[in-house]
Amino acid sequence: MITIITNNELSTGIETSKRADGRAFDELRPIKIEAGVLKRADGSAYLELGGNKILVAVYGPRELHIRRLMQPNRAVLRCRYNMAPFSVDGRKRPGPDRRSVEISKITSEALSPAVFLEKFPRSTIDVFIEVLEAEGGTRCAGITAASVALADAGVPMRDIIVSCAAGKADGQVVLDLSETEDKEGEADMPIAIMPRTGEITLLQSDGHLTSEEFEKALDLAINGCKKISEEQKKAILSRYG
Amino acid sequence: MITIITNNELSTGIETSKRADGRAFDELRPIKIEAGVLKRADGSAYLELGGNKILVAVYGPRELHIRRLMQPNRAVLRCRYNMAPFSVDGRKRPGPDRRSVEISKITSEALSPAVFLEKFPRSTIDVFIEVLEAEGGTRCAGITAASVALADAGVPMRDIIVSCAAGKADGQVVLDLSETEDKEGEADMPIAIMPRTGEITLLQSDGHLTSEEFEKALDLAINGCKKISEEQKKAILSRYG
Amino acid sequence: MITIITNNELSTGIETSKRADGRAFDELRPIKIEAGVLKRADGSAYLELGGNKILVAVYGPRELHIRRLMQPNRAVLRCRYNMAPFSVDGRKRPGPDRRSVEISKITSEALSPAVFLEKFPRSTIDVFIEVLEAEGGTRCAGITAASVALADAGVPMRDIIVSCAAGKADGQVVLDLSETEDKEGEADMPIAIMPRTGEITLLQSDGHLTSEEFEKALDLAINGCKKISEEQKKAILSRYG
Amino acid sequence: MVTIIPEIIRESITNLVKNGERSDGRAFYEYRGISLETGVIEKAEGSARVKIGNTQIMIGTKPQIGEPFPDTPNVGVLMTNSELLPMAAPDFEPGPPDERSVELSRVTDRCIREAGVVDLDKLVIIEGEKVWMIFLDLHVLDYDGNLIDAAVLGSIAALINTKIPETRIEDGEIIVDHEKMISLPVKEKALMTTFAKIGGELIVDPSLEEEQIMDARISIGIREDGSICAMQKGGANPLTKEEVIMAISKSQEITKELREHLPKN
Amino acid sequence: MVTIIPEIIRESITNLVKNGERSDGRAFYEYRGISLETGVIEKAEGSARVKIGNTQIMIGTKPQIGEPFPDTPNVGVLMTNSELLPMAAPDFEPGPPDERSVELSRVTDRCIREAGVVDLDKLVIIEGEKVWMIFLDLHVLDYDGNLIDAAVLGSIAALINTKIPETRIEDGEIIVDHEKMISLPVKEKALMTTFAKIGGELIVDPSLEEEQIMDARISIGIREDGSICAMQKGGANPLTKEEVIMAISKSQEITKELREHLPKN
């Protein structure tokens, strides 16, 4: 038998109105985005959101060698979401698992509506998302960073997709769930939108929400997206402006 | 330690001359065959034999994309025998194992002599056999059902291959071994034949047989095949007749 | 708990100046090489060095089917180093592991400088090294045998690469470490050379050596290579001479 | 495999929808015929064969005694797995589950897990040491569109149909009594409905043809009390907020009707 | 890889057989030269190198202490594995065993298992808990036809050659005594013979050339008392009942001669 004494810093901080980490219900975690951080990739971006550290590289549009994936009238947008072995408590075994396969798929669907894929028939645009450190909300952070990396690569786009989650924790509908809120909370709902039109390109939900809570969470998430969108623009501007 | 109390219904039924399940030595288990049970497949068949439930789909002749498998002067007949995870006591792990790889190979060899493969150079005919429930003799049941599915797909054939096992259980040479007889018996010998000529396209044997017992078992199995052949014809007729 | 009583014949033989197996510091284990031992392969060789038993087959130059490996102006030399499950104490699981992948890579690099690869654009030369029994120094033995097999296959070469290790065991710089010396010793340094020029095509080192010890070991290994080179020539001559 | 849909088919289906019609004559919020049988596989502890139109899935459950996950020592385990069999469509290939198959099993799993369909607390045999693990295997036999709704409907039916042996502890030993089979504790019957967006309209239960040309897809999981337990958007085009809200509201109605197909537990 | 045999070679071999001859001058029921050495790998607890003509297989055994299968708690375990090494033929490729390799190991395994070659009852160390597992690994080095007969012959020889350490229990602990090596309990020497059907005739021990053009193949496993322990038909053409019966009868004769090559145990 092995007994583990943990040193859980967050466990004492839970209070009434404020959230465990002291944020208001509609407050994002601190965010930082930087574009153009890698040499070899055609485009790249680095994002920190709370304890999340995400690095994204984009290659392409480039030739697609795998015939059965080729589209005669447009490019395919392939995404690979991957967690570093050291990114989580305990060690994540290298290689794809079912969770990362699903996230890769929905990430590709979330980003595709913004990209002028029809300009590059028979090609591929490859988006590699590496989670260097994970603290809740990595799929949204990955999509947000991927958009900046696509812009950095000069891929022609209709809009800069942005992603954020809302959900329910401690009985309260809140924005941008932390790892603890995600684990212990009642629901998590990641979305992605095209900020110009407000259209939704990603929507998942996990947990228990009434219709009213859902609408509240959706509005909260859309607002969160808009704030993050500003950070994306700053990152792109400070690289090219 | 875990103790398991089983509820073995068959264990009390063993008597002298009759078999554990009450059949005569040359008696088949109840059989039911239906053709054309799936929408998407080019041909399909469903078969029940005792407790076995087998579903077969046929696609093709169709283009073969894997170059190194291509035959310049004929089609290849590819078979995939697969057991559903819930088809057996205990759970079968999904995916091929050595047993299913061997059965797939000998099934392809058992069916090939009947198919006019030479009419379709550079093509493939794909036979997918799914064991939904297994109760002894699934490889024979799969071959029998596959022939009906091939006919349902309109694949041109010389004959409708039929398959059946005989073997030795409780010291007696018997037809169509049940799961219990297969496990506890002395020998199992699955065969497949072309009913028009009586030629043998599958022959395996497992266990202990004298030459005399072998001949007796072979005759028994051939007779069994002939009875099952009638059921195949009925299934095809009731679909197209 | 399982207690294992071993029957370790070598453990009593350690003395002062001589090595555990009685050899002088610059003495090779007994060696035997035979060329042309397989029917199907284009070239082959069998080598015994102490307790090592190595079989090598060469196919090619032949067409390379995998496009992304193809070199427009020369052949690729592919090596596969593989240990038989029964070649070691305990059973080695079949299939490549990280060690065999690395050895395959450095073997290919060790052999390539001697082969006129530029004569065979878009082709492959395949070298299959099977360790049937392992007793320390299999990578060197594999390279030495592979050269003979390449010659047996009639592959045009500048020189017959030869390989041998030196290292440090029991505080002494010694030639051609046995399995025990490799395991318990301080350093192991396998090399391969082009015997005509003395140029080095393989060099690895593992363990603890001062610069002086390194130079001594390198000279010892080069001398060992030269002796083994004579055995290679004999094997080739006795096949074709 | 890339399936290329001729532009003329896309236009024809889209134009129909714009005129308030569907190619098979259904209304926008009408399902195809549903058939649901349970107990069809005797060797499975629970099973169901579900058909929605020609889409057909066989579902089986298998209980195993195993160890709980370290972070949830006092609940049983439910494992959902799906295979898009190569028999089910000409472009499905043998091999490990691809991303469509993974999405299907994960969405089904989330709907069941988050709605609390199975009372996992009751699957504990020895706290922190031994629990029942229920394997839920989805075997997709025929693919004619809308796998998600069929998967969830069939899974709930198979779980209701499942019987596991009673266990008790005697002298520190686990007795697994196959003579006393008890129903799996199913306490909630959440279901999912999927909508396709075509020509700016939402239609329920898309057929294969409709799926192939749809702009986007949204699946909503609804519990018996009308609350939402799961959502999954799919497809390479966006949805508006209004469309999502409308889909939820329609789902709340439609799942009530769907639930009538389930066996009693 | 598809190997295309020129029609002219097919005809030439077939015509020879129809005239009662074989291309290498053998009689129909004559094997190529057989060589069998045992104890060739010192680190293997048992080993054999078998050659039939140019076909060559190295076989080694490795004992390991492990747990018995739950449904057979009182017998040891024999695991047969084969690799068609890429060195053995230009069309063999590296990677996991393909269907030919799987068939080879499974047919060999069945022949040995069903004939009761190894007395598995004697491999129990602690009933229901610890048994010897014998790994039998077939390493195919050179492929010139008729792997099955070579595999079975060499496997039986390697098993006869195998020595495992004595075990005893002292104070509840297993003592594995490598100073006292005992022979594996081999109680039966079943062998297989393989026939190819060419031009309507059966010939034994087909060479590679004959295998490539044969219509069908039948392998028969025969125990020392002449009874049948295993059969496996191969190839894409049928056999008649009479051909099968004839093959069995010939096998019963030929295995007696083959058995002379085995070492004494």
Place this chain on the structure above:
Amino acid sequence: MVTIIPEIIRESITNLVKNGERSDGRAFYEYRGISLETGVIEKAEGSARVKIGNTQIMIGTKPQIGEPFPDTPNVGVLMTNSELLPMAAPDFEPGPPDERSVELSRVTDRCIREAGVVDLDKLVIIEGEKVWMIFLDLHVLDYDGNLIDAAVLGSIAALINTKIPETRIEDGEIIVDHEKMISLPVKEKALMTTFAKIGGELIVDPSLEEEQIMDARISIGIREDGSICAMQKGGANPLTKEEVIMAISKSQEITKELREHLPKN
């Protein structure tokens, strides 16, 4: 993927070197700019981000309690793993580690292991039963040449940065006390330097461009006392004995400078 380097680039770089110059203006034995940060991943027990020029690797460590290897029951375990991420270069592909990745992790592992960097004796929790296993994971983010030197430098830094929980035994139970984190016992700081042979000359820290056209590569691992702990030659052309000896001698000088980049432990 085969990368074809135009002959003109090869010639241009080679001619520069023959004239005593390098394309980026460096001297033959001069490294590109080095940046090394530690503690960058809070969830990793140790971490480092190393850059040599544009080459960038993120390294993290994870301790786990496990069983020692049977043949070394009284020492802990260090496991080194590397991934050449597809993000790092256009020709790196997703999937299991290829031979370049395997070589990188094995050379790094040998240098650390053979130099005795970590005092593995101190990682024993219960002799023969429980030890700390330290996973050292190399995540290659940007590949612009000379991965080996970056990998070893970053790994040593990450190991120095690593803190593991104190353990003690109370009543036969292991107490893992995350409130008392102790530094990993790092007792040696061996480093590697890599030379490329171009135009008959040796140059240190080859850039990607230089690697692509080099004739051969030699990496030397040097301990703090100047002795050699590891060597690895690469590339498809030979080296002379004199070149190797020269590389060792230069390494002994250069590693002293490199070591200045490491944090204190």
